[in-house]
Structure formats: C-alpha cells, structure tokens
Amino acid sequence: MELLSGGEIVARALEDEGVEFIFGYPGGAVLHIYDALFKDCKVPHILVRHEQAAAHAADGYARSTGKPGVVLVTSGPGATNAITGIATAYMDSIPMVVLSGQVQSHLIGEDAFQEVDMVGISRPCVKHSFMVSKPEDIASTIKKAFHIAASGRPGPVVIDIPKDVTRPDEKVEYVYPPSVKIRSYSPAQRGHTGQIKKAARLLLGAKRPIIFAGGGVVQGEGSELLVELAKSLNLPVTNTLMGLGAYPGSDRQFLGMLGMHGLYEANMAMHHSDVIFAIGARFDDRVTNTVDKFCPGAKVIHVDIDPTSISKTVAADIPIVGPVQSVLSDLLTQIKQIREKETELPDKSALDQWWQQIEEWREAHGLWSGRRYGESDRIKPQQAIESLYKITGGDAFVVSDVGQHQMFAAQYYRFDKPRRWINSGGLGTMGFGLPAAVGVKLAFPDRDVVCVTGEGSIQMNIQELSTCKQHNTPVKIFNLRNNYLGMVKQWQDMHYEGRHAMSTYEDSLPDFVKLVEAYGHVGLEVQKLEELDSKMEEAFAIKDKLVFLDIMVDPMEHVYPMHIAPHGSMKDMWLSKNERT
Amino acid sequence: MRRIISILMENEPGALSRVVGLFSQRGYNIETLNVAPTEDQTLSRLTLTTFGSDSTIEQITKQLNKLVDVVKLVDLSEGAHVERDLMLIKVRAQGAHRDEVKRTTDIFRGQIVDVGPNMYTIQLTGTSEKLDSFVAAMDSVDILEVVRSGVAGISRGEKVLSL
Numbered sequence: 198m199e200l201l202s203g204g205e206i207v208a209r210a211l212e213d214e215g216v217e218f219i220f221g222y223p224g225g226a227v228l229h230i231y232d233a234l235f236k237d238c239k240v241p242h243i244l245v246r247h248e249q250a251a252a253h254a255a256d257g258y259a260r261s262t263g264k265p266g267v268v269l270v271t272s273g274p275g276a277t278n279a280i281t282g283i284a285t286a287y288m289d290s291i292p293m294v295v296l297s298g299q300v301q302s303h304l305i306g307e308d309a310f311q312e313v314d315m316v317g318i319s320r321p322c323v324k325h326s327f328m329v330s331k332p333e334d335i336a337s338t339i340k341k342a343f344h345i346a347a348s349g350r351p352g353p354v355v356i357d358i359p360k361d362v363t364r365p366d367e368k369v370e371y372v373y374p375p376s377v378k379i380r381s382y383s384p385a386q387r388g389h390t391g392q393i394k395k396a397a398r399l400l401l402g403a404k405r406p407i408i409f410a411g412g413g414v415v416q417g418e419g420s421e422l423l424v425e426l427a428k429s430l431n432l433p434v435t436n437t438l439m440g441l442g443a444y445p446g447s448d449r450q451f452l453g454m455l456g457m458h459g460l461y462e463a464n465m466a467m468h469h470s471d472v473i474f475a476i477g478a479r480f481d482d483r484v485t486n487t488v489d490k491f492c493p494g495a496k497v498i499h500v501d502i503d504p505t506s507i508s509k510t511v512a513a514d515i516p517i518v519g520p521v522q523s524v525l526s527d528l529l530t531q532i533k534q535i536r537e538k539e540t541e542l543p544d545k546s547a548l549d550q551w552w553q554q555i556e557e558w559r560e561a562h563g564l565w566s567g568r569r570y571g572e573s574d575r576i577k578p579q580q581a582i583e584s585l586y587k588i589t590g591g592d593a594f595v596v597s598d599v600g601q602h603q604m605f606a607a608q609y610y611r612f613d614k615p616r617r618w619i620n621s622g623g624l625g626t627m628g629f630g631l632p633a634a635v636g637v638k639l640a641f642p643d644r645d646v647v648c649v650t651g652e653g654s655i656q657m658n659i660q661e662l663s664t665c666k667q668h669n670t671p672v673k674i675f676n677l678r679n680n681y682l683g684m685v686k687q688w689q690d691m692h693y694e695g696r697h698a699m700s701t702y703e704d705s706l707p708d709f710v711k712l713v714e715a716y717g718h719v720g721l722e723v724q725k726l727e728e729l730d731s732k733m734e735e736a737f738a739i740k741d742k743l744v745f746l747d748i749m750v751d752p753m754e755h756v757y758p759m760h761i762a763p764h765g766s767m768k769d770m771w772l773s774k775n776e777r778t
Numbered sequence: 779m780r781r782i783i784s785i786l787m788e789n790e791p792g793a794l795s796r797v798v799g800l801f802s803q804r805g806y807n808i809e810t811l812n813v814a815p816t817e818d819q820t821l822s823r824l825t826l827t828t829f830g831s832d833s834t835i836e837q838i839t840k841q842l843n844k845l846v847d848v849v850k851l852v853d854l855s856e857g858a859h860v861e862r863d864l865m866l867i868k869v870r871a872q873g874a875h876r877d878e879v880k881r882t883t884d885i886f887r888g889q890i891v892d893v894g895p896n897m898y899t900i901q902l903t904g905t906s907e908k909l910d911s912f913v914a915a916m917d918s919v920d921i922l923e924v925v926r927s928g929v930a931g932i933s934r935g936e937k938v939l940s941l
Contacts, residue, residue, distance in 0.1 A: 316792055321803050325846040328791065345846060380941070381788055381849040505840040508833065 201371040203332035203363035204229035207296065208238040210339040213373040216240050216267050218258060218639055220251040224271025225311060226298025229363035243639065243668050246660035248275050250632035252282020252353075253658070256291050257633030260619045261594060262640045263418070265292035265346045272298045272360075273311030277318065281626060283353045284322035288623025289439060290416060292351035294342045295319075299359040302330065315357045324352030332362055332369045340377045349384025350503040351416060385502060388519030388527060396474070396498045396515045397531035400430065401539075403472035404547035405494075405554075408432050409455065412439030412622065413477020413501060415615040419521035420444065423476070426529060430543055433555055435463040437478050438607055439622040446611030447591065452555065453564060456484040457760045458604040461562040461770065461778075464758065466555055468492055468768035476500040477521050480511040481623070490766035500524050562758070562772055564608060569773075575751040576726050578602060578677045582609040585647065585675060588733045593645040594619060594637045596672075598630035598654030601683035604756040606649045628657025631674065635661060638670040645737065647673045652706055653682045662716040665743050673736055674745040676709060679752035687755045691771075709747045718743040780809070781835050782827050782854040782861060782931045785842060786939050789815050789822040793847040797824060800845065806830065806838050810863070810906070810928035821849065821941075827906070827929050850939055858934040864901070864927040865909045866891070870920035871898040879919055886912050897922065 201209060207230045211219060219242045223231045234242055245251040248270045255266025266286075270279045276297040286293045300309040316326045325345050327338045335358070342354040400406060414423055420443050427434050427450050434444045435455040444451050453460030455467055467473065473495045478484070480499075485491045488510050499506075499513035500521060507516040517524055536542055560566050570577045582605050585593075595610055597603040597620040612618045619637060621629040634648040648655075655676055665672065677683075685700040710720030719742050723732045729748070736744040758770040761777065770778045787793050794813060801808050806828060813824040828838065835853065842848055854861070871879045876898075883890060883900050886908070892899035902912055906929055913924065933939070 317795065320792075320796060320799050326792070379846065382846050503844070505837065505844055509837060512833075 199371045200368035202229070202233065202365045202368050203335055203358070204233035204365060205237070206332060206335045206369075206371050207339070207358070207363065208233040208240075209371060210336045210373050211240050211267060212238060214339065214343055217264070218243055218255075218636075219267050219269050220245060220254040220258075220636065221269030222248050222251055222271065222275060224275045224298065226272035226300060226360045227269060227363075229360065229365055230269065230296070230298070230358075232365070233363075242269070243635070243664065245632065245664050247658065248278035249282045249628065250635075250658050250661045250664065252279045252293070252295065253285065253626075253629050253632035254636035255293055256282060256286045256629075257596060257619055257636030258640050259286070259291050259293055259636075260633070261616050261637040263416070263616065265294050265343055265351075266636065268293065268295040270295070270297050271311065272300055272315070273313045275311075276313055276315040280319060280322065283319055283355070285621050285624045285626040285629060286353045287322040287324070289412060289621065290351050291353065292346040293353035294339070294346050295353055295355045297355060297357050299328070299357045301361040302359045303361075305359065315355060319355045322353070323355050326355040326357065328357045329359070329362055332367060335362070336371060336373050337377065340374045341379060344377050344379070345382065385519045386523070388500065388517040388524035390527065392515055392517045393524060393527045394531050396517060397528055397535055399472055399496060399498060399515060400474055401532060401535055401542040402544070404544060405469060405471040405551045406430070406432050407466050407470040407473055408434040408444075409437075409467065409473050409475045409478055410434060410440045410443045411437040411476070411478025412443075414440055414443035414521050415477075417477060417502065417521035419477065419525055420615045422522060422525035422529065426525060429529070429532065431548055431552070432474070433466055433552070435459070435467060437481070437484055437622075438620070440478065441607060441618040442612035442615040443477075445613040447613055454607050455767075456481075457486070458608065458756050458758065460564055460608065461758050461772065462555055462558040464760075464767045464770060465558045468766060469554070470495045472496050472498065474498045475513075476525070479506040479509065482510070485511060486760045486762060486765050486767055486769065490764075492767060569757070570754060573751055574726060576723070576729055576748060578605045578679070578750040578754055579609050580726070581675070581677055581729065581748050581750060582606050582649070584729050584733055585649070586610045588730070588737055589645050589647065593617070593647050594641060596620070596630050596634040596637055596646060596648045598648070598650040599625045599627045600651050600654060601687065601754070601756050602649050602651045602654075602677040604684075605677070627654040630654055631658050631661045631672075632664070634672040635664055635668070635670045638672050639668070645673065647675050649675045649677070651683060652676060652678045652680070652702070652709070659712075662713060662718060662743070666717045671739075671741055671743045674713075674743070676745065676747050677750050678709075678747055679750050679754070680706065681752050683752070684756070686752075690755065709745055713743070713745040718745060720745045720747065723748040779831070779835075780827060780829055780855065782825060782859070782929055783839065783842070783851060784854050784931055784939060785824040785826075785851040786816070786849045786941075787822050787824060787845075788847045788849065789820050790847060793822065794824070796845050796847055797842065800841055801828075804837075804841060806834065810926070812928035812930050818941075825854075825928070825930050849941065852933065852939050854931045854933060857937070859931050860934060861905055861929050861931040862903050863906045863909050863929050864903045865912070866899055866901055866925045867913070867916070867921065868897055868899045868923040869916055870896060870922060872896050875919050879916070882912070882915050886915070888912065
C-alpha cells in the first residue's frame with residue numbers, strides 16, 4: 198500500500214493515465230501540485246504565458262492525436278483565463294481534462310483571494326465537472342474525468358481541487374482504478390440495426406445522394422470506412438469546416454467544404470440532393486443558411502453519437518444514434534447484403550446524371566476549374582495558401598486562427614488525412630492558432646506544423662512566442678497580413694456600405710520581424726509575389742527554429758463563395774463582389 | 779403544451795444547478811420545480827413542469843438525459859399519472875368573509891392549518907389546475923401570501939422510475 202499526498206496523487210494519476218503533456222501555469226492554489234510535479238513526475242509540463250493558451254495548446258494536442266489534452270491552472274484568474282479555451286474545446290467536442298486549483302475548503306464562499314466558483318462559471322461550457330473534497334477521491338475523480346472527456350461525444354471536463362486537499366502532510370492510500378463505471382453515463386455503443394437497414398435502403402435508392410460529413414468522423418476515427426462507403430456507391434462527399442480531412446481533399450468524389458464559405462459545387466449539390474447522408478455533423482447555422490429553405494427535396498439520414506444533435510435544427514428522416522465507426526461498418530454490411538440480392542442497386546444511370554450535373558457546377562464556378570480570384574501584382578491570400586499547399590506537399594498540420602485566412606486555408610488547402618486541419622470552428626476563437634500549434638508540434642515534433650493566422654488573431658496570444666522558445670516548438674507562423682480585421686472588413690463592405698468601424702489598425706502594427714527576433718525566433722517578410730515561393734522555401738528549410746512569415750496580402754480580397762443571408766438557401770451565394778447565383 | 783418531466787438524478791452538489799442551468803442556457807422555460815432525495819439517499823427525484831412544442835420537449839428531454847448526473851427521466855404527461863401540487867395560502871379572514879373562506883376551503887377539501895383573529899392559512903393539495911381554481915375563488919378576499927411546492931408526479935400502475 199502506497200501513501201501519497203493529494204498533490205502527489207494528482208501527479209501520479211496523470212502519469213498512470215498515460216498523459217504525455219501537462220499544459221499549465223502555476224499559482225497559489227496549485228503550488229502543492231506543482232511541488233509534487235517538480236519532485237517526481239515523468240509527465241513534462243509545458244509552461245504557457247497565459248492560461249487561455251494552456252487550454253488551446255492542450256486542445257491542439259487533443260485534435261491532432263485524438264487523446265485528451267490536460268490543463269493545470271490555478272484558482273481565480275487562472276481558472277477564468279482558461280474559460281475561453283474550455284469553451285472552444287466544448288463547441289468542437291474536443292476531449293480535455295482541466296485541473297483547476299481552488300481556495301482552501303474552509304474559505305470557499307468567503308470571497309477569498311483568487312477565489313472564483315470555477316464549477317459554476319464553467320458549467321455551460323463543460324461536458325461535466327467535479328469538485329474534489331478529500332484526497333481519497335482524487336484518483337477516482339481523475340479516472341472518471343478522462344473517461345467522460347474521451348468517450349461518447351467528447352468534451353472538456355473540469356476538476357476543481359481546493360488547496361487543502363492537495364496538502365503534503367496528509368497522506369492517503371493511492372490506487373489508480375483501471376476502469377470506472379458511472380451509472381448515470383452510458384454513451385451509445387452501436388446504432389439501431391433497423392434504422393441502419395432503412396438508411397441503407399434509402400441510400401441505395403437515391404438518385405441524387407450526397408454524403409455530408411462533419412468533425413465527428415474525424416473524432417470517431419471513421420475516415421477509412423467513410424471512404425469505403427463513398428467509393429462503394431460512387432457518392433459525392435462534402436465536409437464541414439470541422440470535417441475537413443475526414444474524406445481525402447484531393448479525391449475526385451470530394452466536392453470541398455460546404456456552408457457559408459463552402460464551395461459552389463458542394464452547396465449546389467446539397468441543395469439539389471434527394472438523400473443526404475449526414476454523419477458526425479450537427480447542421481450548424483454556418484452550414485444550413487436559412488433552415489426553412491434547407492435542401493427542400495432531400496430526405497435526411499443523420500448519424501451522430503449525441504442524440505441532442507439529431508433533429509435539433511434540421512429534422513432527420515432516419516435518425517441513427519451511435520459511434521460513426523460501428524454505424525458505418527454496420528451500414529456497409531447492410532448495403533452489401535441488399536446488393537447481393539438486388540444487383541441493380543444503386544441506380545447507375547441516375548448517379549451518372551447526378552455526377553454529370555456536379556461536373557457542370559464544378560466547371561462553372563468550382564475552385565479548381567479556373568482562377569477564382571483576380572489578377573494583381575499583390576499577393577492574393579488564396580495564392581499564399583496554394584503556395585503553402587505546394588511546398589508542404591499537402592501533408593502539413595495546418596493550425597488556423599479565425600477570420601478570412603481560416604476560410605482561405607479551409608478552401609484552398611486540400612487535406613487528405615484526418616486530424617491535419619486544426620481550427621476553432623464552433624466558437625471561432627481568435628488567438629487559438631499559435632498555442633494550438635504548440636500542442637500539435639509537441640505531439641508531432643518531426644512534422645511540419647503551420648499556424649495560418651492574421652495580424653488580428655496572432656496578437657491575441659502572441660505572448661506564446663515565448664513558450665515556443667522555452668519548450669522548443671519550431672512551428673511556422675504564416676501571417677496573412679492585410680492590415681485589417683479582414684472578415685470584419687468584408688462584412689462591413691457587404692452589409693455596412695464599407696464603413697470600416699474599428700477594423701483597421703492604421704499604423705499601429707508592430708514590426709513582426711523585429712518582434713519575433715526579440716523572442717529569439719526567425720522573421721521573414723514577404724512583400725512581392727515573385728518572392729513568395731522562395732521565401733517559403735527558405736522558411737521550410739529552417740527546421741530547428743520558429744519562423745514567422747509576414748506575408749503582405751491584398752487587403753481588398755473577400756472570401757467567396759459566400760452564402761446570401763438572411764433568407765437565403767444553400768444554393769444562394771455570392772460568387773464574387775458582383776456575381777451571384 | 780404543458781409537460782411534466784420527472785428526473786432521477788445523482789444526489790450530488792451541482793446536479794440541480796446543471797438541470798436549472800440547462801433551461802436558462804438553451805432558452806427553455808421552467809414553470810414549476812420540485813426536488814428532494816428519494817428512499818435511496820444517493821438519488822434525488824426532480825419534477826418540473828414546462829411548456830413547449832413537441833420538438834422543443836424532445837430537445838429538452840434529450841439534453842437532460844445527456845447531463846452526466848441524470849440517471850433516468852420520464853415525461854409523465856405522456857401517460858396516465860398522478861400529479862400533486864401543495865399550496866399554503868394566507869388570506870385575510872374577517873367579518874362575513876371569515877365564514878365564506880371556511881366554506882370555500884371545505885368545498886375544495888382544503889384544511890385550515892393556522893388561525894389568527896383576522897387571517898386563515900389554508901393548506902390545499904391537488905393538481906395545479908385545482909389550486910389555480912381555488913386562488914380564483916378567493917378573488918373577493920384579500921390574499922396575503924401564496925406558497926406552492928411545485929408539481930410532484932408519479933406514473934399510474936406498475937410503471938416506475940427507478941435504477
């Protein structure tokens with residue numbers, strides 16, 4: 198029997214759970230834990246410069262590896278700073294365990310120094326939370342937290358630990374439970390066979406089918422089976438922003454991202470489809486445009502691990518609750534069985550016609566059938582992403598911030614593998630990119646990790662340049678600089694008669710090259726189109742240092758296509774500043 | 779449509795706030811709420827009434843089920859059930875009104891549980907509708923205070939909500 202203090206139990210339990218990194222920041226309420234980590238813990242701790250970045254870094258680690266990210270922060274401001282990062286993970290269903298210090302038990306509720314009700318303040322943006330009241334409960338609570346965070350629809354779990362629970366002089370027996378059972382928690386293990394059979398029938402009988410796959414396919418490791426399904430029936434596939442990489446981006450059957458800035462062919466195909474096979478997607482408002490006008494002729498099959506996602510905004514004709522992997526594998530079996538008896542399925546001539554129509558859309562306004570942005574002697578942001586795609590062979594981890602650059606990256610970088618596209622989709626958190634890239638780089642030190650950002654987003658967590666120095670995370674920062682908050686400006690151009698209220702920095706931007714040099718990194722400025730490729734090569738040749746590419750892009754560029762809102766349907770889009778469907 | 783949702787949940791700190799928080803977070807209404815531990819001290823039974831369309835109610839029950847603390851729940855209004863609301867109502871009872879209050883209380887099978895020279899406190903149990911009717915019947919009387927427990931409910935017959 199081993200006797201450990203609460204602080205030592207935290208350190209040991211994280212070790213026994215197989216945690217690879219702890220992202221955190223010390224402070225009063227977690228000093229006992231930090232002392233235990235310092236004395237005896239094999240798990241490396243990454244010291245960030247702001248607790249929000251700790252959560253984003255853990256999030257980036259989780260998105261790229263599929264394993265829960267771990268965050269350790271102190272009470273009060275440490276905890277509240279982490280909230281944006283927790284909410285970001287919650288919106289995108291990312292597994293994360295956040296340990297927050299709390300003031301001593303006897304002080305709780307007395308407005309003590311650095312006290313905040315973390316369980317309360319985080320409640321709307323966590324999957325679950327715990328407050329530990331005695332050291333004996335720490336190990337089992339940590340086990341439960343990891344189980345809840347990673348199973349079912351993943352999400353962040355907060356464990357709030359009062360300081361006295363971790364004090365070094367109170368030792369209790371330590372056992373890390375090998376498994377845990379929670380009577381009130383049992384996520385679905387398989388989809389309903391009858392429903393899956395119905396879905397197979399509907400899909401086989403479809404004349405204009407489409408697969409609409411979201412982040413759940415990435416999270417649920419369903420990509421291979423999704424490809425098998427699409428290939429076996431020759432189905433077109435579109436991905437949500439979160440689902441990019443779930444289906445190979447360079448494959449012929451891939452129509453690109455759908456939604457507000459989705460590709461023309463993807464949105465058109467959705468609108469005109471007769472059967473939508475939606476999987477691991479939640480029919481977000483950035484996808485559907487006006488819900489009442491959403492895909493009027495389509496029957497919807499909706500597969501999701503979370504029953505609340507089904508029929509939340511768009512009613513499903515065939516709801517299937519279950520993990521994507523098992524549902525896809527069952528569905529493939531059903532399809533095979535039906536086709537053995539009914540060999541004329543699916544209707545090949547109908548599908549050929551459907552593909553012909555899709556090819557026409559592709560030809561007319563697709564991203565790859567012609568240049569969709571104007572000629573200019575300035576670097577177009579789209580061009581910069583295309584250049585990035587080329588130089589990285591389409592195989593980098595692209596970690597994005599939020600704004601125009603995010604949409605350009607989503608459109609122009611064709612992700613062939615899941616978990617390569619890391620971005621804040623649901624919450625749209627500016628400042629996510631750099632710290633998330635740190636988490637990805639730590640998990641994949643030998644891979645190219647590129648943070649695509651803009652001068653707005655990067656400045657929201659630019660202090661993490663220092664973290665990169667300390668923990669040696671030589672990421673590439675790809676700053677598409679247009680001297681505006683580009684997406685805000687775009688909306689102001691389109692909806693506010695070009696009144697750019699607070700969307701320009703005037704002449705207040707720092708010299709980014711000097712700034713990153715001050716942090717001990719390399720900065721490169723790219724002014725002209727001719728030097729884009731050579732500067733990129735220079736940057737990617739540097740393997741052991743963080744390189745910040747400050748790329749001056751055309752500030753007048755808008756992201757197109759763009760859904761026409763309000764009152765528009767999937768097929769209503771602006772295709773350029775003066776062309777619409 | 780009015781629904782009665784009855785929830786069996788872990789009797790743990792924070793569980794109630796998660797349920798209540800869910801309603802405000804997602805813009806649902808709670809009309810009444812009633813919660814207490816069951817015969818098993820580790821479990822609480824929470825009953826709430828809410829209004830909403832079928833699709834809203836479906837979302838509410840799914841969202842509630844998703845909460846880790848919620849063990850099971852039932853929409854009692856989907857089947858035959860017994861529902862009870864308890865009301866304590868303090869009214870001015872003077873002069874001619876004093877007898878009238880007493881008579882009305884008898885008609886509603888209420889009990890006068892506290893008597894003062896100028897007031898009565900009446901206890902009444904029944905459906906929310908019955909309690910509403912009683913309050914309406916007191917319209918000529920000065921109502922001083924009304925306290926209601928919120929609806930508690932249970933299914934009729936063999937059907938039970940348990941582990």
